[in-house]
Amino acid sequence: MTVQRADARRNYARILAVAEDEVAAHGADASLEQIARTASVGSATVRRHFPTRAALLEAVFRERIEALRVRAHELTGADDPRAALLEWLSALNAYAASARGLADAMASGGAADPDYAGGCATSLTEGLAPLVDRAVRAGAVAPDVTATDLVTLITGIALATEHHPTPASEADRLLGLAVAGISPTR
Structure with missing residues (x-):
């Protein structure tokens, strides 16, 4: 060190x-x-x-990303895996809609700078994976849904709503539509 x-x-x-x-x-x-x-x-x-813009953005968002990772870990023991997953996705969605630049940082996912360890999307995906796995095992989410898919989805929602007059409410609406799409068919 x-x-x-x-x-x-x-x-x-x-x-x-x-x-x-x-x-x-x-x-x-x-x-x-x-x-x-x-x-x-x-x-x-x-x-x-x-050394890169991606490194700067990751540092700007590091504290909140870490809080989201901790929350994901806390939710892995919740009684209802679907509710836990949706609570966490809603928290990420709300933060991504309110934090300008976060969607760009998540979109890069470290790909713009492969030598730079870390990245917002990678950290979020690692935190989310146990929640998704648990929801899939419980049949609460379609079996082919991955943590990467969901972080990509939230990234897309944040990018799509960044210049919307009411980004938070539009992001909530779009997440609701997406949740219907990731739900298993009955």
Whole structure:
């Protein structure tokens, strides 16, 4: 483990705070140069801490993604596997609809930078997989549905609703339609 100097830690924290504001305002296309200027660092300093845009976006969303992973783990013991899965999907859907740039980060899934370990979609998929497996075993979800499918679905909903006048309500509506589609036929 590499120990960062105090000034490097301060720069990282300042860059991340500015990036959070810029991504909230401008989405995944937030200007890295503007982030550097606002954080009072050079663009090389931004690149040193965040070698790619995907790495920066992942850092911006890391805390909330981790909270969603923890919630998925908590829900794996719920009595009703379908309700647990739908609760978690609704939470991800609500966050993805409200967090500008998250859908782009989920869409990249680390593919834009294969050397960068991590990625929003990968973290979410790993957290979701046990919930999906449990719901499939209970017959609450069609057997061919995967965690990757559902993260991709939420990503698509977030991308489709990002510029909608009411993204949260439209995302909820679209998730409802999708849930009917992933349900097993009776």
